Amino acid sequence: MDLTLGPNLFFWEAERVRDFYAKIADEAPVARVVLGEVVCSKRLPFWQGEIPVAVERLRAAGKEVWLSSLALVTLKRERTLTEELIDAGVGIEIADLTALAYVPEGAPFSVSPLINCYNVGTLDWLAARGARRICLPNELPMESVATLAQAGKERGVAVEVWGFGRQPLAISGRCYHARLHDRIKDSCQFICNADPDGREVDTLDGERFLAVNGVQTLSCATSFVGREIPGLLAAGVSALRLSPHTGDMVGLARAFDEAVKAGANTDALEAAARAVAPGGQLANGYLHARAGAEWVDA
Amino acid sequence: MELVCPAGTPAALRAAVEAGAHSVYCGFADETNARNFPGLNFSPKELAEGVAFAHRHGAKVLVAINTFPRAGDESLWHRNIAATEAAGADAVILADMGLLAYAAKNHPNLRRHLSVQAAAANPDIINFYNREFGVKRVVLPRVLTVAEIAAINRETPEVETEVFVFGGLCVMAEGRCSLSSYATGKSPNMNGVCSPATEVEYVEEGDQLAARLGDFTIHRVGKDQPAPYPTLCKGCFTSGDQVGHIFEDAVSLNAQDILPQLAKAGVTALKIEGRQRSRSYVAQVVRSFRAAVDALAAGQPMPQGALAALSEGQATTTGAYAKTWR
Numbered sequence: 032m033d034l035t036l037g038p039n040l041f042f043w044e045a046e047r048v049r050d051f052y053a054k055i056a057d058e059a060p061v062a063r064v065v066l067g068e069v070v071c072s073k074r075l076p077f078w079q080g081e082i083p084v085a086v087e088r089l090r091a092a093g094k095e096v097w098l099s100s101l102a103l104v105t106l107k108r109e110r111t112l113t114e115e116l117i118d119a120g121v122g123i124e125i126a127d128l129t130a131l132a133y134v135p136e137g138a139p140f141s142v143s144p145l146i147n148c149y150n151v152g153t154l155d156w157l158a159a160r161g162a163r164r165i166c167l168p169n170e171l172p173m174e175s176v177a178t179l180a181q182a183g184k185e186r187g188v189a190v191e192v193w194g195f196g197r198q199p200l201a202i203s204g205r206c207y208h209a210r211l212h213d214r215i216k217d218s219c220q221f222i223c224n225a226d227p228d229g230r231e232v233d234t235l236d237g238e239r240f241l242a243v244n245g246v247q248t249l250s251c252a253t254s255f256v257g258r259e260i261p262g263l264l265a266a267g268v269s270a271l272r273l274s275p276h277t278g279d280m281v282g283l284a285r286a287f288d289e290a291v292k293a294g295a296n297t298d299a300l301e302a303a304a305r306a307v308a309p310g311g312q313l314a315n316g317y318l319h320a321r322a323g324a325e326w327v328d329a
Numbered sequence: 330m331e332l333v334c335p336a337g338t339p340a341a342l343r344a345a346v347e348a349g350a351h352s353v354y355c356g357f358a359d360e361t362n363a364r365n366f367p368g369l370n371f372s373p374k375e376l377a378e379g380v381a382f383a384h385r386h387g388a389k390v391l392v393a394i395n396t397f398p399r400a401g402d403e404s405l406w407h408r409n410i411a412a413t414e415a416a417g418a419d420a421v422i423l424a425d426m427g428l429l430a431y432a433a434k435n436h437p438n439l440r441r442h443l444s445v446q447a448a449a450a451n452p453d454i455i456n457f458y459n460r461e462f463g464v465k466r467v468v469l470p471r472v473l474t475v476a477e478i479a480a481i482n483r484e485t486p487e488v489e490t491e492v493f494v495f496g497g498l499c500v501m502a503e504g505r506c507s508l509s510s511y512a513t514g515k516s517p518n519m520n521g522v523c524s525p526a527t528e529v530e531y532v533e534e535g536d537q538l539a540a541r542l543g544d545f546t547i548h549r550v551g552k553d554q555p556a557p558y559p560t561l562c563k564g565c566f567t568s569g570d571q572v573g574h575i576f577e578d579a580v581s582l583n584a585q586d587i588l589p590q591l592a593k594a595g596v597t598a599l600k601i602e603g604r605q606r607s608r609s610y611v612a613q614v615v616r617s618f619r620a621a622v623d624a625l626a627a628g629q630p631m632p633q634g635a636l637a638a639l640s641e642g643q644a645t646t647t648g649a650y651a652k653t654w655r
Contacts, residue, residue: 128454129454149397149400149425151403151427153426155427168507170511200507201505202505203472203576205576206655211575215654217655230569232566232575235549236546237567241508241511248501322512324544324545
């Protein structure tokens with residue numbers, strides 16, 4: 032089992048993006064990095080110049096690199112953007128099935144957790160179409176993860192599980208960041224860049240609940256599977272995905288790397304996870320077939 | 330335009346057909362469909378009887394098998410696809426890629442529609458579903474404007490489109506939302522339920538009534554006020570110094586006023602949400618929409634306002650069909 036750094040879901044300044052991937056390339060023990068704009072095509076012009084720079088830097092450091100598509104493709108401009116990803120000479124990760132429509136039959140691709148791969152029938156179909164890696168949807172319980180990891184092994188598909196990060200829960204046509212500022216999506220003024228880990232949404236009781244990120248809704252609690260490492264190893268899961276936050280992702284990747292090599296969670300890993308998680312709040316309910324927001328003291 | 334109406338029970342199916350539905354859609358009484366509620370849905374025998382009844386009255390029956398099968402347990406979904414064909418139903422509505430591939434291979438003569446739960450939102454993916462799985466109709470997700478729907482129809486000549494015009498309104502791309510399971514452990518994709526009643530609790534707090542879903546308060550109203558059902562995305566929350574319906578108000582969809590635009594956009598079928606609704610509700614909505622569709626076909630003005638009282642929280646929206654909703 033190794034580590035994948037997932038695409039940054041938030042709207043970060045170009046400079047922060049550049050520094051982040053340079054540091055990851057030089058210091059983080061991750062085997063591969065997926066990058067690209069997942070959430071909103073309107074953000075892309077502000078940082079797309081950083082993508083080739085990061086790809087080159089990461090490759091030079093020996094990382095495997097994949098480019099993610101958008102999670103929801105509706106506009107003509109977005110269709111064109113998605114089709115152009117195929118020509119970039121970097122493997123594509125499909126986050127909307129639309130991207131697969133442009134992938135030549137049999138060409139390799141990776142599958143985002145935002146694609147609904149819940150069962151062996153779908154895994155089979157994706158594998159036959161050329162899938163090499165599949166990061167499973169977050170809400171799957173360990174039993175399903177084990178079934179799919181086994182099926183993946185038999186078909187030469189690496190099955191990956193969300194290991195750390197606020198979890199993507201929904202994507203919409205409506206921009207909630209804009210709505211919170213009494214704007215509509217077309218006149219958003221890119222306000223989502225004010226919240227580089229997402230903007231928190233609490234219940235009326237003041238309980239921390241969700242986080243909005245433009246058109247995306249995330250969990251407020253940060254998913255963390257440190258305590259499930261032995262079970263995930265036994266299930267044959269091939270990688271854990273770490274989703275970028277503004278905290279110390281290099282330190283977190285190092286702690287994960289050590290724990291995975293040792294075959295079990297460590298205090299250092301859990302401390303690193305709490306340090307990076309916004310508000311220090313962790314959750315692991317989904318793998319235990321519970322509500323995703325729950326923290327099961329496993 | 331074809332009017333596609335909900336049938337949560339055999340009685341609702343008959344009521345919808347008698348009220349003028351061109352088609353009805355329904356599901357089996359298990360977790361294979363996205364309205365897996367107690368006391369709802371059909372056995373294979375009831376489905377066969379319902380299909381016979383509908384066909385006698387010139388109406389079609391579409392069967393929704395639109396959840397995502399549990400890993401290692403796909404046989405239940407496969408059996409229901411076979412039962413759909415055996416009952417003589419006119420189409421099966423699927424969302425899962427594995428099931429689409431299975432149905433195309435094993436039941437090639439059963440017409441395949443793409444469920445809204447697959448959230449196919451542009452011409453390229455719709456044509457892809459047609460090419461790969463022989464999908465003949467796609468139910469469009471509620472993230473598109475009328476102009477975008479028109480553009481889709483221009484570019485997908487092999488595929489019909491069906492759009493929601495009335496009832497519950499998802500504000501997220503359907504089939505890509507796990508808000509419900511985050512709070513309750515149960516989701517539309519895996520269990521066919523959203524914000525399920527088994528996880529809802531109303532708690533009296535002084536002169537207020539709090540509606541809780543799982544461990545989370547979704548909204549709180551004065552005891553003498555109407556308390557909407559605590560669907561997660563319609564809840565009242567806080568963010569920074571703001572308090573309110575961050576995602577969507579307690580509104581439901583009513584696109585009756587824009588039926589002419591939808592017709593012009595090339596839409597084939599209009600879908601009414603509400604398999605969980607009563608027979609009398611279904612009959613009333615179907616009758617009203619049938620009158621509107623008939624008026625439209627005859628070039629007469631749309632009948633106004635007949636449905637307002639039936640809408641959730643008495644407030645309605647045209648949702649994403651208008652660009653400013655976003």
